Amino acid sequence: EAGVTQFPSHSVIEKGQTVTLRCDPISGHDNLYWYRRVMGKEIKFLLHFVKESKQDESGMPNNRFLAERTGGTYSTLKVQPAELEDSGVYFCASSQLSGGRTEAFFGQGTRLTVV
Amino acid sequence: GNSVTQMEGPVTLSEEAFLTINCTYTATGYPSLFWYVQYPGEGLQLLLKATKADDKGSNKGFEATYRKETTSFHLEKGSVQVSDSAVYFCALTDNYGGSQGNLIFGKGTKLSVKP
Numbered sequence: 001e002a003g004v005t006q007f008p009s010h011s012v013i014e015k016g017q018t019v020t021l022r023c024d025p026i027s028g029h030d031n032l033y034w035y036r037r038v039m040g041k042e043i044k045f046l047l048h049f050v051k052e053s054k055q056d057e058s059g060m061p062n063n064r065f066l067a068e069r070t071g072g073t074y075s076t077l078k079v080q081p082a083e084l085e086d087s088g089v090y091f092c093a094s095s096q097l098s099g100g101r102t103e104a105f106f107g108q109g110t111r112l113t114v115v
Numbered sequence: 116g117n118s119v120t121q122m123e124g125p126v127t128l129s130e131e132a133f134l135t136i137n138c139t140y141t142a143t144g145y146p147s148l149f150w151y152v153q154y155p156g157e158g159l160q161l162l163l164k165a166t167k168a169d170d171k172g173s174n175k176g177f178e179a180t181y182r183k184e185t186t187s188f189h190l191e192k193g194s195v196q197v198s199d200s201a202v203y204f205c206a207l208t209d210n211y212g213g214s215q216g217n218l219i220f221g222k223g224t225k226l227s228v229k230p
Contacts, residue, residue: 004158033217035218035220042220042221043204043206043218056217091158106159109158
């Protein structure tokens with residue numbers, strides 16, 4: 001079974017440009033999460049989708065970040081325009097939707113560098 | 116709010132040495148506690164977890180016990196191997212709500228094991 005897949009693995013862009021990160025969750029997982037780790041700091045929650053709906057986007061840093069999950073399958077996270085402080089590793093995770101605490105599976109992350 | 120504090124790294128050990136990585140938390144309610152591991156070039160993987168006080172999570176020779184009285188979840192291994200070299204993250208999630216998600220992470224501890 002394929003795991004959580006993220007594209008690209010690395011991205012280097014100039015300040016002011018736009019970048020779109022993609023996450024393909026495990027098939028059948030309705031929960032999809034985005035997290036970000038800025039160098040040397042904690043991994044921080046960004047947002048949570050249940051199917052195509054945003055359940056919680058309290059961690060999104062500002063309106064330059066836009067996440068979508070059309071059709072409830074893969075998700076994209078767009079940063080427009082990118083700033084230097086957006087550099088970091090962006091992780092995606094997915095889990096099954098159930099009444100219990102099912103495990104979240106993480107992708108390898110996308111390392112974004114804004115120069 | 117909820118938070119996780121883990122010991123700063125990096126930690127360098129010789130093979131077969133004893134490992135302890137300290138983790139303490141602050142949380143309202145009764146969180147679930149986790150240790151995640153990120154091996155070089157890979158995504159985050161769940162190493163072990165505990166969902167209530169006095170539970171012990173264990174996997175691959177690693178153990179951690181949920182101590183409510185000291186709000187701690189220290190990771191231990193009796194004899195580390197070179198293959199244990201990775202970054203270890205302590206995390207918690209609130210037990211109120213639906214599926215697991217909205218993990219709160221510590222900063223991570225990089226472990227290097229020398230032969």
